[in-house]
Amino acid sequence: MIRRARLLAVVLIVACGAIGVISSTQTWLTVVLDDGAERGLAVPGASAIPVLAPLSLAVLALGGALSIVGLVLRYVFGALTAVIGALLAWLTAQVAFSHPTTAVAATVTEATGITGEAAVAALVASITATAWPVVTLVAWIVLLAAGVFAVVTAARWKAGDRRYRTDETATTAHAAGSRPPDAIDSWDDLSRGDDPTDRPLD
Structure with missing residues (x-):
């Protein structure tokens, strides 16, 4: 198991980053507006969580870097991966279970031109979530575990590049x-x- 620790950590981190990138383009929430027409607007992950796409790309970069760096940077990148995983898990859990108005505000403003948290909240009739927030939340929990695993096993990784x-x-x-x-x-x-x-x- 330890002999394959580097490969396992890198594969998990890259896979979670890829899920994050894909998820950022998918519909997370559907918001129905109380404007007479009761139209529904699709809210992608990148709008629900503005940092989703850039942090997912950062996770991909960390996964690739972990495959070649030395011992000290393994600890640094592993810890950074765990921190990003924890942050994204917290943000995603809020969207998945609370459906906050702030997550749909940008989409509502773009569609109606109405700004301001109170004005947007008054216009929203209902918010429903798709499966993507939950799927992505699971990926972030795995990412957090992969980052901790990388830190714990970093000293025993095989230094093939040297x-x-x-x-x-x-x-x-x-x-x-x-x-x-x-x-x-x-x-x-x-x-x-x-x-x-x-x-x-x-």
């Missing part, structure tokens, strides 16, 4: 040593303060 860099460096050095020096090697020697003309002849 081994690759070491092998690559050794291969390059071996290749350089197995061929005669050329003009580029001579310039490199000069930049280090060595005089290539002082080399002993083979």
